[in-house]
Amino acid sequence: MKAVIVNEWVKPDELVIGEMAAPELGAGQVRIRIRAASINFADILIVQGLYQEKPPFPFIPGGEVGGDVIEVGAGVRHIKAGDRVAALCGTGGFAEEVVCDAMTVVPIPDSMDYVTAAGFVIAYGTSHVGLAHRAKLQAGETLLVHGAAGGVGLTAVELGKLMGATVIATASSAEKLALTREYGATHTINYKEEDFRTRVKEITGNKGADVIYDPVGGDVFDQSLRCIAWEGRLLVVGFASGRIPKAPANLMLVKNCSIVGLYWGAYARNNPQVLLGSLQQLMAWFDEGKLKPHVSQTYALEEVGAAMDSLLTRKSMGKVVLTM
Ligand SMILES: NC(=O)c1ccc[n+]([C@@H]2O[C@H](COP(=O)([O-])OP(=O)(O)OC[C@H]3O[C@@H](n4cnc5c(N)ncnc54)[C@H](OP(=O)(O)O)[C@@H]3O)[C@@H](O)[C@H]2O)c1
Known part of the structure; x- marks a missing residue:
């Protein structure tokens, strides 16, 4: 073959x-x-x-x-x-x-x-398990999604909206940000041109984002810890930027926030029920026309x-x- x-x-x-x-x-x-x-x-x-x-x-x-x-x-x-x-x-x-x-x-x-x-399966599965099971995103919360027009990022925008969150999307071009708006982002930030940390604080009335979905890592992760809400959850999804960041524990202490790791594929070995339940939900949503x-x-x-x-x-x- x-x-x-x-x-x-x-x-x-x-x-x-x-x-x-x-x-x-x-x-x-x-x-x-x-x-x-x-x-x-x-x-x-x-x-x-x-x-x-x-x-x-x-x-x-x-x-x-x-x-x-x-x-x-x-x-x-x-x-x-x-x-x-x-x-x-x-x-x-x-x-x-x-x-x-x-x-x-x-x-x-x-x-x-x-x-x-x-x-x-991977793109939607990662975002669904990450947001629902790991970060425990609640309706009414603010979700900040980085790399929001990317493979996993766009599904996080779409699922976050479906789960009742207000979604703030970051990406590197106007075309990418327009796509995230089609998928449910209420606010968009071009993080190549604007300081997203300042904009997130403005959008949230200085509160910060409750859940941050980060497939980019590097500087984006560092700045995310500075615009996360009290008891917020920063979901570590990946390092597309090429740099694996280090977390200052003092910021976690001061903000009562959590850094939450996600390795979706590892659920197949450690807890397949989580994956199966998530996939059934995602296929049902697709069949009902709720996912595009x-x-x-x-x-x-x-x-x-x-x-x-x-x-x-x-x-x-x-x-x-x-x-x-
Ligand atoms: N934890 C898990 O279980 C899991 C599962 C699946 C994927 N991942 C990880 O998630 C990350 C994204 O995967 P993906 O399949 O969604 O990739 P993708 O489609 O290429 O999306 C990555 C996004 O990251 C942004 N980015 C910022 N700096 C970049 C750089 N230097 N090079 C490339 N992209 C850059 C890009 O958006 P802008 O241009 O808008 O910045 C891009 O849209 C990867 O690190 C992957 O390994 C993790």
Whole structure:
């Protein structure tokens, strides 16, 4: 089968397409004919050897796909050949076929196409578990979302609004901020041009934001601790800026605030019920028309380097998806 094959740590623009044998199917597993696979920031880190998990060579990157089940292994009950599904595979998704553990495969509604399915689970799952389960966002609270037009950021805006919060969105361009308004942001701040800390204080009457969703890290995290409300929760989602920040404990003491970590994928090992409950809620909301996943660009498998570059150069909005 055709696949993106990593034989050594490479930059995204050095990725190559090759032929590899389709993976073997084992008990409890499902074989999927991949129709689409989304780019997550983790894929960009993993091919460079910069991610917390380092697969042995050779490997196929790609953690999230949409497609058709073509074969199931012994013991698989809830999925059958012919099902249209979204699946999390960790690696192996930038190819024509992948084999995944059946537990990571979910049937998708008829109303969801493969491109949407490929970019749905991680982005919405991360924001939903983060906001509802970790940060315990309440209706009526103020939610500040950074990188708000990005893959996870835009879902945080949309879900925050759906959960009854007033959403303040930050992003680096007018076009990105306009998109966040379409997804429910009441206030927008271009954090490349304005000091977001001052603006958040103005917007909230000096109170600060109750919950801050931060996939950017670096300076954005540092300044967030200075515009967080009393008993606020700063959700550590990621470090797209490239710098992992350090937290001054004195600010947490003075403001009675919490820094709350989020590693969504780890719930699969430690508490799968949280993931399953969240996914059921998200699929139901999608089916009811309450969620409108945004895919800004699609690329052919051969264009994987360009697709990754779109995230790295901050051009993408919502999700970027490869189609097979
Ligand atoms: N904790 C978890 O479980 C979990 C799950 C999924 C993703 N993540 C993490 O969340 C982060 C965002 O992932 P994503 O898939 O949403 O990526 P994405 O679509 O590329 O969004 C990242 C956003 O960060 C902003 N940004 C600021 N500085 C940047 C820089 N130097 N390079 C690139 N973007 C920059 C960009 O918005 P502006 O241009 O508007 O600033 C961009 O829209 C990543 O660190 C990822 O690893 C964590």
